[in-house]
Amino acid sequence: MKVILKQDVENLGSKGDIVNVAPGFGRNYLIPKTLALEVTSSNMKMIEIERRALKKRLEKERQSFEGLIQKINQVALTFKRKSGEKDMIFGSVSSSDIKDALHELGFEIDKKKILLEEPIKRLGNYSVPIKIFQEDRAEIKVEVLKPEEEIEEEKEEEGIPEEKKEEEEIPEEKQEEIEGENVKPEIEVQAGEEKEMQEEKKEKEEMPSDEEEKAASEEEKRFFFNYSSIEFNI
Incomplete structure (x- = not known):
């Protein structure tokens, strides 16, 4: 059956359109809800008279919405979200978030008319269309930024001197080299001590023992005794 729409019907048509629908849908839903009128x-x-009158009303409505479209086209919304790797944000910016932000600016926009295909999940700049009247659209600018504290943290990290960064990020090979240099003096000290001990040991080995000294003393006594005996005999 053919009906003329008296209101915009989603996925069917706009006010004033003549469309074909199933008889049950037309008689049990559209006509009782005063959304359409059967064409016979x-x-x-x-x-036809109704369509002409409707066309004039639609034109007036369209003109009244032109000012709203111009105002919304000048809107720029900013949302701040914490972010991670590759500028991916924690959470998202959804149609509900945009609707609430527009409400704070004095614009009452149905969430269904915010034509955001999917929630925004990355930092950056976006253009979001808003359905205002039938096929007429407005477009708002949406910017998603990092919070101030996150920006400050990044600035502090960037302000660290290069020398300090190098100290904090010493490569593993360099670290082993530094550790080796720290151990080297200790090894040299140990080697020096060992050398001194060997020299002391050598000196002790060269020195006569108590028994050797005693034997030498006895030998000297015998020598003097024999010498004295020789003199006495003479």
Whole structure:
């Protein structure tokens, strides 16, 4: 059956459109809800008059929305979200977030008219279309930024001197080299001590023992005794 729409019907048409629908859908839903009027041969003339009047009303409504479209086109919304790797944000910016932000600016926009295909999940700049009247659209600018504290933290990290960064990020090979240099003096000290001990040991080995000294003393006594005996005999 044919009906003329008296209101915009999603996925069907706009006000004033003549469309074909299933009889059950037309008679049980559209007509009782005053969303449409059945088109018949008897009311065709009346419907044509209604369409002309409707067209004039639509034109006036469109003109009244032109000012709103211009105002919304100048809107720029900023959302701040914490972010991680590759500028991916924690959470998202959804149609509900945009609706609430527009409400704070004095614009009452149905969430369904915010044509955001999917929630925003990355830092950056976006253009979001807003359905205002039938096929007429406005477009707002949406910017997603990092919070001030996150920006300050990044600035502090960037302000660290290069020398300090190098100390904090010493490569593993360099670290082993430094550790080796720290151990080297200790090894040299140990080697020096060992050398001194060997020299002391050598000196002790070269020195006569107590028994050797005693034997030498006895030998000297015998020598002097024999020498004295020789002198006495003479």
